Amino acid sequence: MTATDGTVTADMNPVEAWVKPRLLQQDRIIYDWQATGPSGGGHFRFDLQTLRHDFFWASLPDSYEVYCTVKDTVTGYSSATAHKTVVVGHPSMQITYPPDSAKFTFSGANPGVLSCTTAAAVTPAWLADSLEWSITPIQGSNLTTIPDPPRGDTIIFRFENLPAQNNEFGRKYSSAFLLLRNGGDSVAVKDSVLVRAFYPKDATNNPDTLHDWANWFHYWRQDTIVASLDSVQYDSTLTDSYGVTINDSIWVGPAAATIHYDVHGDTGYTINNINFGGSDVNGMDCAAEVVAHEKYHRWVYLNWAAGGAWYGQTDTDGDRLPDNYENTVSHTSPDSSDTHHVAIIRQYPSYEAYGDQEYMAMFTANGLQGNHSRDWSAGLHSKQWP
Secondary structure: OEOOOOEOOOOOOOOHHHHHHHHHHOOOEEEEEEEEOOOOOOEEEEEOOOOEEEEEOOOOOOEEEEEEEEEEOOOOOEOOOEEEEEEOOOOEEEEEEOOOOEEEEOOOOOOOEEEEEEEEEEEOHHHHHHEEEEEOOOOOOEEEEEOOOOEOOEEEEEEEOOOOOHHHOEEEEEEEEEEEEEOEEEEEEEEEEEEEEEEEOOOOOOOOOOOOOOHHHHHHOHHHOOOOHHHOEEOOOOOOOOEEEEOOEEEEOHHHHOEOOHHHOOOOEEEOOEEEOOOOOEOHHHHHHHHHHHHHHHHHHHHHOOOOOOOOOOOOOOOOOOHHHHHHHHOOOOOOOOOOOHHHHOOOHHHHOOHHHHHHHHHHHOOOOOOHHHOOEEOOOOOOOO
């Protein structure tokens, strides 16, 4: 770290008017500098073009002495030695942008790009070029910086390509270092800021090129972020329902990450004095309920299959729930396929044939949620965005 701004002034160089023109004409003038500081001395650097001198110590002194003699290498003549006591202003640095916990998201283009601009205030200002930056990497995403290498008071970090893993999003630290140079490097002043990386929720620019999956479906499948989402399939053309079960296969569509039962307004449905869905059941919570709902229908199908738990049992009302189950578990009528009038309440006549099964699918899934703390999607109904 440079100890002082070190600009050569008239009192520091009494023969500068004689020296500087000759510097432009011939390479014969040298500056003989000496400096005394704390024990152990320091490192000295002088730039003939800018007439600036920099001193480096492992620890900053309160002041140091500088001596300068100008010599002509041809004639051997020397100027009088100038002397100056330099009072050291201890440097400081603080990251001014972005604010702590700022959020940045990849673009929805392919490849997706995330740009994060960082800036710092440095005192004295001429130390800005000594400021070195780093940021927590995103595995699977290519990182470049402007400028390269990342040195200065303003840096742009640019990540290209979304990572494969959800845990690569989220908390990242951008750090700035003001370095001492005394042989090797050591950190003198450091500041860090927390930033958070997100992905565009409904875009399809995740790295899985084998499927046309929305980003939310790709990332929420991982590590039970949304339970059992990894056991179902995604159909981008499924626009008339949240999900569908055909025999033992389940598909969900784009609506599974919106609001559950939003067609009935903010309050969802009330069936058998139980509230289902509504505006508060959205995003990954909607997806969690949709998956569990469809899994119930799949469970019913498998129970009736040969060798299943209900194979051969009596189902008087034909709602695909056996009489014994309705009497002891669902507490619906074995003589009515739609005990709680699901077909009327949800305005879907087909439920007259299996309303009790639909009610139990709704009941089983009601209130399930995704893992909000691991939702790094950026979009409508995302849990940590904006």
